[in-house]
Amino acid sequence: MHGRIIFLNGTSSSGKSSVARELLRVLDGPWFHMPVDAFHRMRTSREIDADRLPDVLHRTWRGYHRAVAGMAAAGNDVVVDHVLSEEWRLADCLELFDPREVVLVGVRCSLEETERRERSRGDRPAGLAARQYARVHAHGVYDVECDTTTTSPADCARAIAAFLPHRPFPTAFERLRATAGVGGR
């Protein structure tokens, strides 16, 4: 049996990891939180030449998508914590994940609040969230959305968990695949 994938998409500092951590507390059964950040942290910390960096990053993201697909294909339920700031990332995931098993979640947060969090955490480059802001939700289709501007990660997680047993079909991934002309499963 294919595992379910709760796919949290939002800008940096929108609160994805915080919601994911709460989801693992409230969801039944074993779930795995697979943040894209973890895959960047796995890479050797040695500095990479600027001319090689884009290729290295691209391979990291492609590997991350395949690792998530592999965990789900083995029957594991997975919470994905990712930033769909480039079109190819979503296209790649649409090819790889079983679309009926994906719950695509838009994690929203006002730009003002995202920038405030970015400044206060201090471990993200200034302006990162603003650069991603217009792009991450460009595909415009979700199964469910949450707004962390004024809602706590725990309340967002409870809302997503409550949605899970009642999710309608076709899923957002099924609709996006049809629009993108990705072959049927």
Ligand SMILES: Nc1ncnc2c1ncn2[C@@H]1O[C@H](COP(=O)(O)OP(=O)(O)OP(=O)(O)O)[C@@H](O)[C@H]1O
């Ligand atoms: N609902 C919330 N209300 C207030 N602060 C929050 C909320 N959600 C997250 N934060 C704070 O915002 C910061 C970023 O949160 P988090 O790491 O969850 O975001 P993220 O989207 O996973 O970011 P990144 O993609 O950069 O890893 C943290 O300091 C966190 O404590």
